[in-house]
Amino acid sequence: MQRVEMIETDDGSPDGVTVTRFQAGQSYNLPDELAERFIAKGVAKAAGGGKAAQSPEAAATDGESPEPDAGTSLGAAETPEDGADGDGPSDDQVAAAIRGLDAEDPDHWTSGGKPDVRAIADALDARVYAAQRDRVWAAMQAEG
Numbered sequence: 001m002q003r004v005e006m007i008e009t010d011d012g013s014p015d016g017v018t019v020t021r022f023q024a025g026q027s028y029n030l031p032d033e034l035a036e037r038f039i040a041k042g043v044a045k046a047a048g049g050g051k052a053a054q055s056p057e058a059a060a061t062d063g064e065s066p067e068p069d070a071g072t073s074l075g076a077a078e079t080p081e082d083g084a085d086g087d088g089p090s091d092d093q094v095a096a097a098i099r100g101l102d103a104e105d106p107d108h109w110t111s112g113g114k115p116d117v118r119a120i121a122d123a124l125d126a127r128v129y130a131a132q133r134d135r136v137w138a139a140m141q142a143e144g
Contacts, residue, residue, distance in 0.1 A: 002035035004028055005047040008111050010038060011118075013130070019117070041112045089126045094136045097123040 009024045012034050022028055022038070027047045030038070038044035089097075098115045100123055101108040108119040114137055121128040 001029050002032050003047045004030055004035045004038055004044040006038070006044050008043040010041070010043040010111050011116075012038065043111055087126075088132070089124045089128060091132065091136050091139075093124060094120060094128060094132055095140060097128075098133075098136065098140065 005027045006022050006024050009021060011019050011021050012030075013019050014031050014034055022044075035044070035046075039046065097120045101115055101119055103109075105119075108116055110116055115133060117128050117130050117133050120133060
């Protein structure tokens, strides 16, 4: 676990299932991989002492591990890979949904410039995983 302070609000999945919005100006204890991803994107910095933000549930149960204060399931997650449950959209469907996103709508894009998985999921009315979005987006970028 690493403690980070969010510089910008961004979404991530500390458990690989639930996507959580991490608020700018708050400190969180995050799994190493997520903390390092946020730091590399420039949306967080390593934080020192003090108390990390806790969810109301963690505070009520006096949880030992502080959790994000804005955890909500958004129908999109960091994993599993495409086709894990056999019911997800194809890469071609995800690519088509990405092409249909509004380039000027900040809700359609992450602060790192990637298509937001929630916007893709909304367009397809299906669960879309960040791993699939990343794979499709990289292929689209390589194609030009």
